[in-house]
Amino acid sequence: MDWFSGLSPDEWSALRLSLKVSLVAALVTLPVALGLAFALARGRFRGKALLDGLVLLPLVLPPVVTGYVLLILLGRRGPIGAFLDQTFGIVFAFRWTGAALACAVMGLPLMVRTMRLAIEGVDRRLEAAAATLGANPAQTFFCVTLPLIWPGMLAGFVLGFAKAMGEFGATITFVANIPGETQTLPSAIYSLTQTPGGDAAAMRLTLVSIIVSLGAVLVSELLVRRAARRLEAGDAQG
Amino acid sequence: MLKVDVRKRLGALDLDCTFEAGPGVTILFGRSGSGKTSLLNMIAGLLRPNEGSIAFDEQTISDSRTGAFTPPHRRRFGTVFQDALLFPHMNVRANLDFGRRFSSAAADPRSFERIVEMLGIGDLLERRPANLSGGEKQRVAIGRALLSNPRLLLLDEPLASLDQERKDEIMPYLERLRTQAQAPMIYVTHSMAEVTRLADRIVLLREGKIAAAGAPQDVLHRADLLDAAEASATAAPFDAVVAHVEADGLAALDCALGRILAPAQGLAPGARLRIQILARDVLIATEKPQGLSALNVIEARVVCVRPRSAAIADVELACGESRLWAHVTRRSADALKLAPGALVFAIVKSVALNPAG
Numbered sequence: 001m002d003w004f005s006g007l008s009p010d011e012w013s014a015l016r017l018s019l020k021v022s023l024v025a026a027l028v029t030l031p032v033a034l035g036l037a038f039a040l041a042r043g044r045f046r047g048k049a050l051l052d053g054l055v056l057l058p059l060v061l062p063p064v065v066t067g068y069v070l071l072i073l074l075g076r077r078g079p080i081g082a083f084l085d086q087t088f089g090i091v092f093a094f095r096w097t098g099a100a101l102a103c104a105v106m107g108l109p110l111m112v113r114t115m116r117l118a119i120e121g122v123d124r125r126l127e128a129a130a131a132t133l134g135a136n137p138a139q140t141f142f143c144v145t146l147p148l149i150w151p152g153m154l155a156g157f158v159l160g161f162a163k164a165m166g167e168f169g170a171t172i173t174f175v176a177n178i179p180g181e182t183q184t185l186p187s188a189i190y191s192l193t194q195t196p197g198g199d200a201a202a203m204r205l206t207l208v209s210i211i212v213s214l215g216a217v218l219v220s221e222l223l224v225r226r227a228a229r230r231l232e233a234g235d236a237q238g
Numbered sequence: 239m240l241k242v243d244v245r246k247r248l249g250a251l252d253l254d255c256t257f258e259a260g261p262g263v264t265i266l267f268g269r270s271g272s273g274k275t276s277l278l279n280m281i282a283g284l285l286r287p288n289e290g291s292i293a294f295d296e297q298t299i300s301d302s303r304t305g306a307f308t309p310p311h312r313r314r315f316g317t318v319f320q321d322a323l324l325f326p327h328m329n330v331r332a333n334l335d336f337g338r339r340f341s342s343a344a345a346d347p348r349s350f351e352r353i354v355e356m357l358g359i360g361d362l363l364e365r366r367p368a369n370l371s372g373g374e375k376q377r378v379a380i381g382r383a384l385l386s387n388p389r390l391l392l393l394d395e396p397l398a399s400l401d402q403e404r405k406d407e408i409m410p411y412l413e414r415l416r417t418q419a420q421a422p423m424i425y426v427t428h429s430m431a432e433v434t435r436l437a438d439r440i441v442l443l444r445e446g447k448i449a450a451a452g453a454p455q456d457v458l459h460r461a462d463l464l465d466a467a468e469a470s471a472t473a474a475p476f477d478a479v480v481a482h483v484e485a486d487g488l489a490a491l492d493c494a495l496g497r498i499l500a501p502a503q504g505l506a507p508g509a510r511l512r513i514q515i516l517a518r519d520v521l522i523a524t525e526k527p528q529g530l531s532a533l534n535v536i537e538a539r540v541v542c543v544r545p546r547s548a549a550i551a552d553v554e555l556a557c558g559e560s561r562l563w564a565h566v567t568r569r570s571a572d573a574l575k576l577a578p579g580a581l582v583f584a585i586v587k588s589v590a591l592n593p594a595g
Contacts, residue, residue, distance in 0.1 A: 133337035
């Protein structure tokens with residue numbers, strides 16, 4: 001356990017930053033992914049196939065390309081980036097918020113896929129039944145649909161979080177590798193492997209990375225299973 | 239009073255239906271694929287007609303000309319679906335309370351206990367739908383619809399997905415509902431047994447069109463409209479009141495046929511019930527029979543004799559305003575010279591009488 005207590009201030013900072021970036025990325029993506037998942041699962045509109053493709057794009061593109069596109073669009077001189085900077089004073093480039101945005105974009109396809117499957121699994125006649133019992137569309141959504149897709153949302157959230165913890169290519173391309181600002185765990189590990197004598201530190205951070213990711217996946221598995229059991233049977237759980 | 243006048247294109251089927259439904263149980267009767275469930279969904283507001291209008295109690299809830307459309311949650315038409323559709327993430331109590339949570343009209347707080355007792359689901363309240371049998375689920379679904387304080391109750395083949403044992407388990411509750419529910423009921427089925435036990439009025443659907451509508455007495459004798467399987471279960475339903483119970487366990491029942499005797503089976507004087515007389519349980523004699531064990535001998539007049547198959551004929555009998563059917567062999571029909579207008583005696587064994595609830 002010597003190695004663990006021996007995390008240097010820089011290494012701690014990378015871990016804290018990674019957790020913050022990943023959590024913010026997953027939280028911000030959640031409502032967006034939910035909306036997209038509903039549109040793709042149930043919507044009937046022109047350009048649905050195109051939207052589906054766009055959402056999946058970050059999954060199949062080289063992360064470097066995604067990061068570079070973000071830099072072009074959202075960099076200080078980029079069309080969207082300049083507008084946000086001048087109008088709202090929001091800057092993404094070379095900030096931790098930019099790292100979160102890169103992670104959000106990279107995690108979006110995974111979240112949308114998971115939630116879309118959950119939404120498609122809901123028997124829509126249950127919603128019809130709720131309507132005949134007097135529940136308006138909003139009440140039906142919150143009392144019937146949302147509880148039924150809850151396990152899928154949870155799984156999507158954790159998957160997005162875990163993906164963000166591991167995101168490297170798009171992040172380093174978009175916001176570089178600035179210690180204390182944009183240097184997440186993967187970036188820190190990358191830097192250490194490029195530094196003579198950095199092997200021990202790289203190994204420490206690698207172990208930390210494995211522990212956090214494995215923990216996230218295990219916790220999600222547990223929560224999803226418990227939620228699914230509540231739907232299927234199990235009076236005891238209430 | 240529900241007034242329906244709708245047209246809807248459904249794949250290969252052209253639905254075109256106009257009918258009215260008043261108090262009591264109106265049965266939408268027809269083979270599968272005849273469009274009865276789609277018709278019910280249009281009444282519920284889950285399906286929009288291409289054309290036409292639906293009105294309930296003088297209030298238009300759907301009209302293709304003006305574009306008026308009341309969404310299902312504002313119609314307050316409690317609906318029971320074929321496969322219950324209980325909310326899997328809620329226990330039975332929460333399922334039952336669901337309608338009450340959203341019903342703008344505050345239901346009588348005592349109604350919960352009353353309905354739970356009527357449906358015999360008091361022991362299930364803390365269970366989850368996954369742990370209920372098919373019959374229990376359907377009873378909870380009926381209770382859930384009733385507790386939403388509906389103005390109209392829609393039932394879509396509530397027994398169709400259950401085995402015979404479960405059907406027998408639920409039927410008494412439906413019969414009780416028929417006499418106790420304040421809201422009118424529209425009941426979709428393709429089962430003749432359910433028709434004869436529950437119908438106050440029948441709307442007969444054939445390929446998206448209404449082939450006949452009216453009292454069971456008037457529709458069920460239209461053998462030309464019913465197929466063989468339906469007609470073989472033809473039964474004349476009669477609403478009866480128990481006049482008195484005799485010491486030997488027989489009850490004297492007053493119904494449209496006059497006074498008839500049937501096993502009392504725990505019925506008390508004054509009790510209301512529906513009896514059905516199956517066509518295969520009716521014998522015909524041309525003279526008043528002597529030395530016969532059957533207790534019910536009813537004077538009747540032959541309305542018509544219709545061949546059902548090579549060997550069997552349907553005889554339709556009129557007894558006052560009421561109709562009765564008998565299945566006899568064609569040989570007997572010829573031997574007895576059964577012809578329209580002939581005066582005969584219909585013999586019904588008391589033990590064959592089927593008190594339903």
